[in-house]
Amino acid sequence: MIEADLQLSKSDFKLDANFSVPGRGVTAVFGPSGCGKTTLLRVIAGLEPEATGSLSVNSEQWLDASARRPVEQRRVGVVFQNSSLFPHLTVQENLLYGRQRLRKVTKPIEINQLIASLEIEKLLLRYPGDLSGGEKQRVALGRALLAEPKLLLMDEPLSALDRSSREKLMLLLEKFLQEIDIPVFYVTHSSEEVARLADNLVLLANGAVTDHGFIQDVLGAVDGELSRSDTAFSVIEGKIATKQLPGLISVDCGAGIVLQLPDSTAISGIRYHSGSGVRLRIRARDVSLCLEQPQRSSILNILPAVIAQLSAEPYNGSRVVKLDMAGKQLLSKISEYSVQQLGLQESQPVFAQIKSAALI
């Protein structure tokens, strides 16, 4: 477990973060710009000496009222937003900087294998000034991991990159972060990155944690801060189906649910193989509800579902409806007017029309 109850006061900003998340997997710290995500990460790393409260990471006490463990003894790997490589050291020297300072190498990481999987083997003798943005971030990730961190912190590692290198690094991260067995905190303001990477979610607004827990629980909290915002979304996991319709990609989500998406691979250049696992991000505002199954509709995905929960109060004239689709959770954001007109209530069967879904 990672348990935090952290406070920090600055002249123009106050952080008061109280949460606990499992001590493994990827925890996304999600919230709008300026809500204190980066500050929270810096406090966890130990880079804000004025922070108070308590922090324990997998039963190691890093901060409490009596003691504060200094940064260099916390063993946190940090990948910053911008390149943080030492300009006077080569890529190889950068990679080994932290590892050389380990008292004892406990995990015999195959260095060459790590370098190969980060695709940086050709860069070893270069200096950071000669690397592209994506290359710098891959080296920074490798450097952090080689120091055998007990917690990996990533602060919007993709935000300074252009679109194509962002996509490339994202694919690598998806594979990578699932394989390493250390907990990861991943700060982002992109719901796509949350949907693709996160197992747990910590929501932050104005310096305070508004919700935390497993991603499905936090996303599915219909009265939560996230559901009220425009970014409310659901994440559904599935596999690329073996049978495909022309011009479409079919994703088999199990329990008889198959979602169809327009085949955009020609533009994105990503190839999906049948059977490979994918995640779909579906925005709540792209899901509408019907009481009867619509016929001859242009909408590809119309699926039977049961209303699991309605948000207690309308917010900005809308309500969030949590649907149960054969055990899968799906959010829909519809107007309060429609809720009244259709007489929607909990455990009622409906048809969910998914206007669009992003294969991510």
Place this chain on the structure above:
Amino acid sequence: MLSQPDIAALIITLKLAGTTTLILLLLGTPLAWWLATTRSRARSSIEAVIALPLVLPPTVLGFYLLLAFSPDGPIGVTTAALGLPSIAFSFWGLVLGSAIYSLPFVVQPLQNSFAGLGRMPLEVAATLGAGPLDRFISVVLPLSKMGYLTAAVLGFAHTLGEFGVVLMIGGNIPGETQVLSIAIYDHVEALEYSQAHWLAAGLLLCSFLVLLMVYSANRKFHLMKTI
């Protein structure tokens, strides 16, 4: 050509500038680091004190040092209590005077260089397990190479050209405290213009070459950074 006392003055000058620079780099490093990182309110006052030699006439500084070196002055009393000879009119008196006189020329480039690093490299090094001293040696020093070169050259060159302070506290003892700038003055007083020329032109050329070296190194460094 150079006479025997001229050569002695040259050697003393180089020894004085070298010793002073070395001492200032050693003492200036923690001082500049403190100035670059502290949030203390005392910082402005300390900075002003360090910058004083930039504006004060050297004779003012020399005058007060002379008073301090006198048998009744604080430094004179201290050396006497320690059983050491007085440092007035001695080489080490010159070193102390030069160190104070050239302090801003060493501390300011170092301070600027340290401040220019920002906190990022140090924070990264800390997360990778480097303690404070380790961070300084493995990150700050190599990244401040240009700052150290500038500080060393300015400190050296400024001590080389010192006149007023030396005259006040060192006197003009050939072979002991007579430095080049004073030897030149003596030659001119004695209307020995050709000897004065040898020394003056030599000093001019040396200073130019040293500064040229710094500026071209600086330029190369900036080019390296932009690539």
